[in-house]
Amino acid sequence: MTAIAQTWRKVTGKGQAAEAVAAPAEATVETTTIETPAVEIAPNDPLVAFLQSAGGAVDVEALELESPGVTALREAGVALVVPLISGGELVGTLNLGPRLSDQQYSTDDKRLLDGLAAQAAPALQVAELVQKQAAEARSRERIEQELKVATLIQQNFLPRVLPDLPGWEVAAYYQPAREVGGDFYDLFELPDGQVAVIIGDVTDKGVPAAMVMAAARSLLRASGQRVISPGEVLERVNDLLCPDIPEKMFVTCLYLVVDPSTGYVRYANAGHNLPYARTADGSMELRAKGMPLGLLPGMKYEEHEAMMSPGDGLLLYSDGVTEAHGAEREMFGTPRLVDHVADPTSGDLIDGLLTQLQRFTGNDWEQEDDITLVTLTRTLGSGVQNGLVSGIDVRFTLPSETGNEREAMQRVLDAIAPLGLEERRVERLGTAVSEAAMNAIEHGNQGRAEIPVEVEVVTAGGELIVRIRDVGDGPQATEVESPDIEAKLAGLQKPRGWGLFLIKNMVDEIRVIDADGRHTVELVLQLEGGDGDGSNGA
Amino acid sequence: MAAMALEAHVHTEDDGPVLELVGDVDGRAEEALGAAYTEAGEASAVMLDFQGVTYMNSTGIALIVGLLARARTNGQTLSVRGLTPHYREIFEITRLSDFMTIVDEEEGST
Numbered sequence: 011m012t013a014i015a016q017t018w019r020k021v022t023g024k025g026q027a028a029e030a031v032a033a034p035a036e037a038t039v040e041t042t043t044i045e046t047p048a049v050e051i052a053p054n055d056p057l058v059a060f061l062q063s064a065g066g067a068v069d070v071e072a073l074e075l076e077s078p079g080v081t082a083l084r085e086a087g088v089a090l091v092v093p094l095i096s097g098g099e100l101v102g103t104l105n106l107g108p109r110l111s112d113q114q115y116s117t118d119d120k121r122l123l124d125g126l127a128a129q130a131a132p133a134l135q136v137a138e139l140v141q142k143q144a145a146e147a148r149s150r151e152r153i154e155q156e157l158k159v160a161t162l163i164q165q166n167f168l169p170r171v172l173p174d175l176p177g178w179e180v181a182a183y184y185q186p187a188r189e190v191g192g193d194f195y196d197l198f199e200l201p202d203g204q205v206a207v208i209i210g211d212v213t214d215k216g217v218p219a220a221m222v223m224a225a226a227r228s229l230l231r232a233s234g235q236r237v238i239s240p241g242e243v244l245e246r247v248n249d250l251l252c253p254d255i256p257e258k259m260f261v262t263c264l265y266l267v268v269d270p271s272t273g274y275v276r277y278a279n280a281g282h283n284l285p286y287a288r289t290a291d292g293s294m295e296l297r298a299k300g301m302p303l304g305l306l307p308g309m310k311y312e313e314h315e316a317m318m319s320p321g322d323g324l325l326l327y328s329d330g331v332t333e334a335h336g337a338e339r340e341m342f343g344t345p346r347l348v349d350h351v352a353d354p355t356s357g358d359l360i361d362g363l364l365t366q367l368q369r370f371t372g373n374d375w376e377q378e379d380d381i382t383l384v385t386l387t388r389t390l391g392s393g394v395q396n397g398l399v400s401g402i403d404v405r406f407t408l409p410s411e412t413g414n415e416r417e418a419m420q421r422v423l424d425a426i427a428p429l430g431l432e433e434r435r436v437e438r439l440g441t442a443v444s445e446a447a448m449n450a451i452e453h454g455n456q457g458r459a460e461i462p463v464e465v466e467v468v469t470a471g472g473e474l475i476v477r478i479r480d481v482g483d484g485p486q487a488t489e490v491e492s493p494d495i496e497a498k499l500a501g502l503q504k505p506r507g508w509g510l511f512l513i514k515n516m517v518d519e520i521r522v523i524d525a526d527g528r529h530t531v532e533l534v535l536q537l538e539g540g541d542g543d544g545s546n547g548a
Numbered sequence: 549m550a551a552m553a554l555e556a557h558v559h560t561e562d563d564g565p566v567l568e569l570v571g572d573v574d575g576r577a578e579e580a581l582g583a584a585y586t587e588a589g590e591a592s593a594v595m596l597d598f599q600g601v602t603y604m605n606s607t608g609i610a611l612i613v614g615l616l617a618r619a620r621t622n623g624q625t626l627s628v629r630g631l632t633p634h635y636r637e638i639f640e641i642t643r644l645s646d647f648m649t650i651v652d653e654e655e656g657s658t
Contacts (some may be wrong), residue, residue, distance in 0.1 A: 493642075508606035508609045512642075
């Protein structure tokens with residue numbers, strides 16, 4: 011208010027500039043010679059109350075009140091203060107220096123000034139209001155503009171098209187909050203045919219978050235093309251991000267590498283929400299720990315594995331879902347999300363979850379944070395591809411009793427009969443299945459009949475895959491041992507120990523996967539141009 | 549391909565005793581195999597006839613390794629005949645074939 015009051019003072023000063031020395035042509039110079047500095051009066055200064063009730067111009071000299079305001083006025087050389095009152099409120103003052111004629115201000119002068127003040131006060135109030143509103147509008151516009159920029163950056167760095175994976179359904183949902191957060195996701199194919207799946211969240215909101223998100227996403231893509239190991243990718247990106255990221259900002263990120271042909275998933279986590287898989291046995295948490303990216307260089311990220319069978323679906327999400335508040339301010343929370351994943355009757359992983367979220371938050375909800383959902387579902391019967399006659403998808407379980415390895419073998423051979431594989435390859439696979447099943451029965455499940463051995467026979471990505479799964483309790487040899495017959499004959503090795511060696515020699519590939527407390531041996535036969543002893547396999 | 553506990557019959561041919569194996573060479577075959585081998589006695593050459601073998605697994609391989617060890621101790625040679633191509637391959641990759649003679653069908657059957 012002092013700034014405006016000063017303008018008024020200039021006007022009054024100019025009006026009385028009879029004795030001013032400056033040239034009349036230079037009106038502005040003339041007025042500055044009599045200008046006094048602006049005087050700030052604190053709202054709680056007793057002078058405010060005094061002026062409000064003074065009822066007219068006040069002689070500063072004659073003031074008996076002592077306050078910081080009064081002192082400031084005197085120091086500024088103000089002789090006369092005219093309160094500007096509008097609607098009973100003091101909206102400003104007209105501060106006048108000593109009269110240039112060396113005389114005191116007369117009663118007429120004061121009456122004139124009071125009349126002027128009565129006119130000026132409401133005008134001043136209106137002007138202040140208009141200015142305030144204009145400032146607010148400008149700031150609103152700036153925020154809107156920022157939001158637009160942030161949204162634009164964000165959306166330009168999200169994949170426009172999701173990769174098409176035969177045998178898989180990939181879906182993503184992204185809904186930014188009004189004040190855009192730093193959520194992102196990405197899916198891209200790797201040089202070896204696997205697929206990287208990423209979800210992340212940058213702390214903070216708006217343009218800064220969007221910029222960091224764009225940087226993180228580019229670094230993840232670049233590193234992902236060079237290194238396959240998810241833990242190593244996160245390690246690299248963290249080290250690259252650390253020097254450049256603004257203080258107090260960091261990025262949570264989950265990085266998965268999925269082999270679409272087998273359902274084998276490797277993943278590492280930098281402080282992001284854990285994903286959940288919907289499986290035939292309910293929900294399964296894909297656990298992994300690690301520091302968010304951009305906090306400390308030199309971090310290591312533990313790497314885990316999981317296996318997605320046909321029919322399994324995986325949900326990645328951002329905390330915008332779990333931290334959404336309901337009408338009673340309670341949070342949606344992870345348990346509700348897990349329940350949804352576990353219950354196949356609760357609908358599609360994304361749509362069903364959004365329906366539940368909407369029911370929980372109610373219709374009047376203003377979304378607090380970005381919501382991002384990415385799902386990967388391995389479709390049933392995913393073997394129908396690559397020109398195969400037909401896909402195979404057979405699953406069964408057997409009690410862990412010695413002798414059942416024969417049953418496992420026979421059922422697998424029955425299942426693959428439609429493929430019309432060469433007899434020798436079929437026999438080899440039979441031996442491998444039998445050996446793997448025997449290991450599962452005797453070692454993995456420790457011969458406890460009540461624990462089933464699970465067997466899956468699927469064709470996918472040009473491969474025939476037989477999975478034999480146990481609970482992995484016994485000692486497991488993940489490396490193929492190399493038994494030596496001479497040592498055995500000399501009594502230096504036990505006569506036994508041929509199982510894994512045989513399996514390795516009977517199939518094109520053996521993959522051993524320990525994940526989620528289960529031990530899976532995958533026996534793989536290449537279906538196209540398989541090495542069937544040079545003879546025509548199929 | 550029903551599971552069938554091994555039966556081992558011993559008879560003697562011109563070249564010596566023959567252990568005729570019928571059924572599955574797996575963990576349950578230990579006793580029958582051991583008994584038949586003992587029955588074959590101390591002849592310098594013993595023949596295992598796999599013609600009637602329906603199945604063999606790694607435990608069965610271990611049993612053959614055991615027989616081979618016994619034969620070496622006794623200074624006997626051990627031969628095998630009647631192997632299907634699949635089991636012949638297994639004898640080869642385990643290198644059992646380096647320590648026992650594999651007799652082909654044509655020349656083996658008398």
